[in-house]
Every structure is written in structure tokens, then in C-alpha cells.
Amino acid sequence: MRGSRLGKWVIAAGMAALAIAxxxxxxFTANVAMKTRREYIFDRFSLSSALRWDNISTAWESGGMARYFVNSLIVVTGAVALLLLIGSMAGFAMSHLRFRGSRALFLGCLAALFVPFQVIMVPLARTMADTGLIDTYPGLILAYVAQFLPFTIYLMTSYYSRIPSEIVDAARIDGNSPYGVYRRIMLPMGRPALLSVGVLNALFCWNDVLIALLMTPSPERRTLMVGVTSLRGQYTSDIPLFASGVLIAAVPVLVIYLFLQRQIADGVTAGSMKG
Structure with a gap:
């Protein structure tokens, strides 16, 4: 009994340390964002003397964070919509529609998960440049779809594989085409997986820097995370202003984690469970 209590206290202490870290x-970032430059230089670890929103408003307006925020919203919304549409269709096809090469195609998508973006970024950039998609919203959206589609297909295929094939067969007997089965059966039943995968893909796209920096070199098309890195170079001596940009970029991610943490956990484990 005493050993079990000690084990619980050790686990609780470890979780508390992880939460604090x-x-x-x-x-710390929020506290720095509230300081003046003078306060930060003299004592960077002390508490701010007052709640100041000047740095945040300056970063939002003068630092261009408002434009970068809108760019990120456009790109992330478009990429997630395409990922869910293509990924759910492919997941339904690979899990319930038997065709030649379906197994090899799924294994190919699974193998693509292990290919780092650095391996394909040069040919991808050349292809995008040849097609005129560099520094455009569609180009960045397609780059995100290409990068995160194997992950989406894998999770959706794993989830749809848990749906009994008898349901699909009954829908086909009722006269539904494959598209009708997908629209009337698979989409409603796959809503939990779609929500989980959509949240994960939104976080991946929102937090990305490398792909966005490669695909959108001009300031007018920068995403929020790329804008934060440029803010660091533009205001090297004004750390509170840079911290304000970091805070603006982190708040949407924090809100998603707070309100959709169950869906994020379900999305992480969706591919590891099979009924």
C-alpha cells in the first residue's frame, strides 16, 4: 500500500515538473511582452511593473503581424479543407474498395511518412517555380497538401478500416454508388476522425516555418510563423516587441489545445487502434 502511494507521488511530481516546464x-514570454525595453535590459527575469499592451499593438500593426495572421488563416484553411477531402476519399477507397494495387498504394503512403521534407524541398521548389506557383497562396497550400497528405490518408484508412464492411455492402445493395456510400455513410461515420485529423493538420500547417519560408519569399505572402522570425531580425534590440509577436502566434495554438485536446489525443491514437 505504501509502495503504491509512493509510486503515485513520484508520477504526480513528474507530471507537475513537466507541466511547469x-x-x-x-x-515568461507574456511577462517580457508587457515590459518596456529599459525594464528588460535592466532585469529580464523580474515581473513587469504594469500590464502594457503597447508592444502587442505595435507588433500587430507596425510589425505586420495582422497581415501575416490573415495569410496563415487563408493558407491553413485551404490546406486543411483539401487534406480532409482527399484524405477521406482515399481512406475510404483503400479500406473498403478493392482494386488492383490498393495494398501497394497504401504501403507507398505509409512509406512517404518517413521521407523528410528536406529530401524533396529542392525538386518541389523547382516544380513550383516552373509552374508559377512560388509566392502564391495556391502554391503554399499545395505544398502543405503534398507534405501532410500521407499522414492524413494513413489515419483515415486506419479509422475507416474499423467500420464493418457489411455496412458498405448494405448501402451498395440499396443502390448507392461508391460516391453515394462515401457521402451518405462514410462522411457522417468518420466525423470524429475528420475532426481529429483536421485539428492536427491545422497545427502542423500553422506552426510550419520551413515550407512557408521556401514557398513564400516575399513579405506580402508570409505566414505568421515566418513573420515572427523576420520580426526577430528586424527588431533585434527590442526583445519585448519580439516576445509580443511570439505571443500573438502562440495564442491560437494554445486555444486549440485547450478546447480540442480530446480530439488531438484521439487523432494521435486513431491509427494505432483497429477493431
Whole structure:
């Protein structure tokens, strides 16, 4: 009994230390964003003397964060919509429609998960440049779809494989075409997986820097994360202003984690469970 209590206390202490290590950087960044440059130079670890929103408003307006925020919304929304549409269709086809090469195609998507973006970024950039898609919203959206589609197909295929084939057969007997089965059966039943995968893909696209930096070199098309890195170079001596940009970029991600943490956990484990 005493050993089990000790084990629980050890686990609780470890989880508390992990929580502090996760929360402290955000609190430190928020505190720095509230300071003046003078306060930060003299004592960067002390608490801010007052709640100041000047740095945040300056980063939002003068630093261009408002434009970068809109760019990220456009790109992430378009990429997630395409990923869910193509990924759900491919997942239904690979899990319930038997055709020649379906197994090899699924294994190919699975193998693509292990290919780092650095391996394909040069040919991808050349292809995008040849087609005139560099520094455009569609080009960045298609780059995100190409990068995260194997992950989406894998999870959707794994989830749809848990749906009994008898349901699909009954729908086909009722006169539904494959598209009708997908629209009337698979989409409603796959809603939990679609939500989980959509949240994960939104976080991946929102937090990306490398792909966005490669595909959108001009300031007018920068995403929020790329804008934060450029803010660091533009205001090297004004760390509170840079911290304000980091805070603006982190708040949407934090809100998603707070309200959709169950869906994020379900999305992470969706591919590891099979009924």
C-alpha cells in the first residue's frame, strides 16, 4: 500500500515538473511582452511593473503581424479543407474498395511518412517555380497538401478500416454508388476522425516555418510563423516587441489545445487502434 502511494507521488511530481516546464516559457514570454525595453535590459527575469499592451499593438500593426495572421488563416484553411477531402476519399477507397494495387498504394503512403521534407524541398521548389506557383497562396497550400497528405490518408484508412464492411455492402445493395456510400455513410461515420485529423493538420500547417519560408519569399505572402522570425531580425534590440509577436502566434495554438485536446489525443491514437 505504501509502495503504491509512493509510486503515485513520484508520477504526480513528474507530471507537475513537466507541466511547469511547459507553462513557464509561455508565462515568461507574456511577462517580457508587457515590459518596456529599459525594464528588460535592466532585469529580464523580474515581473513587469504594469500590464502594457503597447508592444502587442505595435507588433500587430507596425510589425505586420495582422497581415501575416490573415495569410496563415487563408493558407491553413485551404490546406486543411483539401487534406480532409482527399484524405477521406482515399481512406475510404483503400479500406473498403478493392482494386488492383490498393495494398501497394497504401504501403507507398505509409512509406512517404518517413521521407523528410528536406529530401524533396529542392525538386518541389523547382516544380513550383516552373509552374508559377512560388509566392502564391495556391502554391503554399499545395505544398502543405503534398507534405501532410500521407499522414492524413494513413489515419483515415486506419479509422475507416474499423467500420464493418457489411455496412458498405448494405448501402451498395440499396443502390448507392461508391460516391453515394462515401457521402451518405462514410462522411457522417468518420466525423470524429475528420475532426481529429483536421485539428492536427491545422497545427502542423500553422506552426510550419520551413515550407512557408521556401514557398513564400516575399513579405506580402508570409505566414505568421515566418513573420515572427523576420520580426526577430528586424527588431533585434527590442526583445519585448519580439516576445509580443511570439505571443500573438502562440495564442491560437494554445486555444486549440485547450478546447480540442480530446480530439488531438484521439487523432494521435486513431491509427494505432483497429477493431
Amino acid at each position: 511547459t507553462i513557464y516559457p509561455m508565462l
